[in-house]
Amino acid sequence: MAQMTYRDALRQALREEMLRDERVFLMGEDIGAYGGSYAVTKGLLDEFGEKRVRDTPISETAIIGAGVGAAMMGLRPVVEIMTINFMLVALDQVINNAAKMHAMFGGQFNVPMVIRTVGGGRRLAATHSQNLEPLLAHIPGLKVVAPATPYDAKGLLKASIRDEDPVVFIEHSLLFSTKGDVPEDDYVVPIGVSDIKRRGRDVTIVAHSRMTVEALAAAEKLAQQGIEAEVVDLRTLRPLDMGPVLDSVARTNRVVIAGEDWKSFGIGAEVAARIQEEAFDYLDAPVLRVNQAEVPLPYAANLEKLAIPDRDDIVKACLEVLHIQIGSPAAVS
């Protein structure tokens, strides 16, 4: 299997779907000659031409709204919003329109569009680094996907393009250069299926997007102390697949949920609520969450580092749910 970056895996998904289905076209800012702010669409203008790879003005409402219209007419627009921060001005089109058209037409029209966007960021400060997936995952009618690995990025993007409903596909700015195994052939990863990324018996770490990578690194550190953490990657935030989470909790009885979003009203809040609803009797400790500090993210490197959660924060939370004093020898069997 080929080793590929997250960026290249996304590009391969776009390319394969554009070759497979001529209704698929791309619109967004700087996606043509420039190849996208994160270089995902590099080369696609040359291969597919301006008709299918369309540079737009800085007009997010028009980009998403036009995507809704084109999708309702039977095309398969994949629109790119450079970062999720830039989507906020167009949330009316996302939340009031893309998400609700199907219901408002009594099921007579579908909106098969994908909104690709990017969350996270470093040294870009408060209005350019946000992890706003909870805002979107809150909305019935939207599907929200946030892959962590190149394999999932390719498979989920292909599934999203083939889906009949509007999908917000949230990439992470720090993942684009990460590498992983990606099959060269056609495959999809179904939307709405969580995935156990690492097996372990002692504690469950639930994560999504980049925090899955941090969770796996945390699990390695814990393994050095004889603690085996299981890592569940949600992959899709809506519809949320709790099956693997609940199954894991039934075996480990202890849970830490890690997200780069803010804790209050975040993804972890939803997951924790469902765990207590459906697996209360399995819990041996309160569910803990590891999240970003609840502050507009500062630009200064020292403050930013303090604000963003990392593998060490996850390790600390795992030790806490295991009732292990930090620094003491592990006592889990």
Place this chain on the structure above:
Amino acid sequence: MENRHAALGLTDQDVLEMYKKILLTRMFDERTWILNRMGKVHFVISGQGQEAAQIGAAWALRPGKDWVLPYYRDLGVVLTLGMTVRELMLMNFAKAGDPNSGGRQMPSHWSHVGLNIFTGSSPVATQLPHATGIAYAAKLRGDDIVVWTSFGDGTANKGDTHEAMNFAGVHQLPVIFFCENNGYAISVPKDLQMAVDDVATRAAGYGFPGVVVDGTDVFEVYRVTKEAVDRALRGEGPTLIEAKVYRFTPHSSDDDDRTYRDPEEVARQREHDPVRKLREYVLAHGILTEEEDQRLKQEFEAEIDAAVEYAEAAPDPDPSDLVRHVFAQ
């Protein structure tokens, strides 16, 4: 070379000061790139090539009285209004003493309370409705001020821009919308952004004048901005000014502009370098000699060196302040 400044009411001393600002702006910007490439300053977003537009416009404003909502390329505006090299270097290094935000906001998202400079968000165009709101407040309170806000050609195509201008037109507010049209929204050329030649023509749709000006000509920019200021102060409402400029550098330190524009195009545009144009003017009019120009460069070099040294040694933001400034205290 014809004397063009006297007729505008500008003295030789004024023109010398304008030249100092344009030179300092260019030198500061060039140093920031070097610091970025050295790994000392994380981010640069640059206005090289646009300085005459910035300095000509800012010269028509009253620092500390009028309100100014610049965009991220407007180093020349904030230096002309009175921000210091040291303050801006503290910003670049995100230090506790940075007067913009104490290291919280991105560099070049300028603000200065004493100078009435107002910060903006990274998503573009958000400053335009704020400018309209400040002008509305001024009108309600009877304040004798104008509000000046700037933006690029990319921002001209956002809904916020339309809404801000329409609102300002309806209420005949004392606001100047100043577009620095450098022909590219990051990589997207003008022809893929708009179906008109000039952003300024859109003013007709809002019921106020739109003016196109050569943004490499500091005196013309000063003249049209001064007229807009006078109109606003007479209660005659907004003006949209479009300064035609060119950006010599990539969009930011995260950009490679060779992917979307020919280096030869950039080289051709550099022949209209506004810094060189003003230098030729001050030399031709005996406002400055070659020797004085060299001395000026040495002075600025030393001033920038000292600011870098100061900013590097200055304290970082206090970690215990991480969650401050979420709510008013």
